[in-house]
Amino acid sequence: MSHLPYLAAGWILLAGIFGMVTSRNLVHVVVCLSVTQSATYVLLLTIGYRKGGTAPVFSDIKPTGKVVDPVVQAMALTDIVVNATVTALLLALAVQVAKRRGTIDPDQLRPLE
Amino acid sequence: MSHRARFAVFVIGVAGLAVLYVLAAFRLPDFGGRFHPYGERAVTSAIAERTKNVVSSVNFDQRAFDTVGEELILFASALGAVVLLRTVRREREEEAGEHGYGPADVFDALRLTGYALLPVTLLIGVYIVAHGHLSPGGGFQGGVVLGTALHLLYLTGDYPALDRLRPVPAFEAGEALAAGVFVILGLAGAGLVIPMNAMVGLEVGCAIVLVLTKFFEQALLVRTDEAGKGEGT
Numbered sequence: 391m392s393h394l395p396y397l398a399a400g401w402i403l404l405a406g407i408f409g410m411v412t413s414r415n416l417v418h419v420v421v422c423l424s425v426t427q428s429a430t431y432v433l434l435l436t437i438g439y440r441k442g443g444t445a446p447v448f449s450d451i452k453p454t455g456k457v458v459d460p461v462v463q464a465m466a467l468t469d470i471v472v473n474a475t476v477t478a479l480l481l482a483l484a485v486q487v488a489k490r491r492g493t494i495d496p497d498q499l500r501p502l503e
Numbered sequence: 504m505s506h507r508a509r510f511a512v513f514v515i516g517v518a519g520l521a522v523l524y525v526l527a528a529f530r531l532p533d534f535g536g537r538f539h540p541y542g543e544r545a546v547t548s549a550i551a552e553r554t555k556n557v558v559s560s561v562n563f564d565q566r567a568f569d570t571v572g573e574e575l576i577l578f579a580s581a582l583g584a585v586v587l588l589r590t591v592r593r594e595r596e597e598e599a600g601e602h603g604y605g606p607a608d609v610f611d612a613l614r615l616t617g618y619a620l621l622p623v624t625l626l627i628g629v630y631i632v633a634h635g636h637l638s639p640g641g642g643f644q645g646g647v648v649l650g651t652a653l654h655l656l657y658l659t660g661d662y663p664a665l666d667r668l669r670p671v672p673a674f675e676a677g678e679a680l681a682a683g684v685f686v687i688l689g690l691a692g693a694g695l696v697i698p699m700n701a702m703v704g705l706e707v708g709c710a711i712v713l714v715l716t717k718f719f720e721q722a723l724l725v726r727t728d729e730a731g732k733g734e735g736t
Contacts (some may be wrong), residue, residue: 392535395529403524404517405688437544441535446546446557449638453550459542460549460557467562468573470709471643475580478714482587485721497506 395436403429416494420477427473430467438462441482513600556698559641563699570691570699575705578682581710588717594725609660617659624652632704635696642700646707662723671716674709680705 413419421461438459444451446460488494530537548559562570628649635641656665685702688695 391642392533393531395534396531397525400521400524400528403522406516408513411509436534437531438534438539440537440542445639446542447639448550448555448557453558457542457546457557458679459539460545460561461541463558464561464566466718467558467641467643468570471573472576473647475577475710478584479580479587482584482717486587 391429395439396433397427399429399436402426402432414495414497416487418494419496420480420484423480424473424477427476427501430469434462434466435454524650551677552694554636556636556638556641558639559636559696559700562641563636563696564694567689567695567699570668570703571686574682574685574703575684576635577706577710578678581678581714584714586718588721589718590725609692614659614661619654621655624648625656628652628704628708632700633697633701635704642703643707645700646704647711649704649708650715651710654715657719662719665719669716670713671713674712677705678709678713681709 405485406422406424406429409422409425410419418482435458438461440456440458441459443456446457446463448455448457451457484494487499491499493499545561545565546557549555549557550567552564554560554564560735628645630645631640631648632642632645635645653665653669656662656668681702685699685706688699688702
């Protein structure tokens with residue numbers, strides 16, 4: 391059972407991809423992409439977890455205290471920032487598509503004119 | 504490609520991915536294991552530098568140069584969103600306050616709460632940025648708090664007030680300045696956690712304000728000149 395969290399991350403990834411493939415709405419696609427990317431948060435934090443470890447902040451614990459891996463936590467932070475900015479950019483694209491084509495259903499969109 | 508064909512391709516691809524992923528997952532180290540060589544080195548190094556928040560130390564000291572890349576991603580996509588959402592020729596932008604987004608539509612209690620929370624939230628944002636090296640928090644987190652704090656004014660129903668409190672050129676300048684200073688700090692080397700936190704806080708706050716401004720303008724102010732089209736209210 392010690393590999394269950396890795397499998398959970400994989401499951402979230404596949405659920406997000408499934409949502410993107412079957413989506414009928416561009417905003418929904420963007421949200422599904424966020425779900426897909428959140429699989430990487432779970433994967434990173436899973437790799438960094440250490441049994442009995444606490445947060446890697448030494449304000450109130452001794453420097454010898456047992457903490458989880460801070461490197462992957464920093465990467466998860468990077469990941470979240472990139473996710474937020476990519477979401478903003480894609481939503482801006484969805485706004486433009488809605489304005490220019492009058493639809494946000496990916497199936498109604500034709501290749502570039 | 505038809506729906507069914509696309510779904511078939513998806514199923515084949517996903518089945519392959521799932522099999523490979525499961526095989527790989529069982530070769531990964533055990534969950535909660537003791538072997539974290541990079542983590543231990545990062546902790547030792549952060550304590551030597553007296554940065555108590557090791558995550559901040561990794562981001563702004565040990566991997567500061569990589570964070571410059573992350574920062575530029577943030578900058579580029581904020582810029583991209585602003586460019587994509589600019590007012591094009593066929594559209595015109597209304598003055599804020601031309602319509603009734605004013606205080607009349609909102610309960611007094613909600614309005615007062617919004618006004619009262621604004622300074623408190625700004626203070627919390629500054630605190631989170633300034634204490635990022637000592638306690639959980641930092642430039643990214645505090646910047647988000649700062650950027651969203653201003654939009655409490657929108658929740659109070661007072662869009663014109665938000666518009667007055669939010670001089671867009673100033674935020675554009677702040678964003679560019681913070682990005683530039685951050686790149687210099689990142690190239691300058693290690694041990695600059697506090698100024699880097701401050702710059703990231705400034706940049707994230709400005710980026711959020713700018714992007715949300717554009718989305719608000721699209722939703723509230725931009726109208727297409729052709730009658731009846733694009734009236735997305």
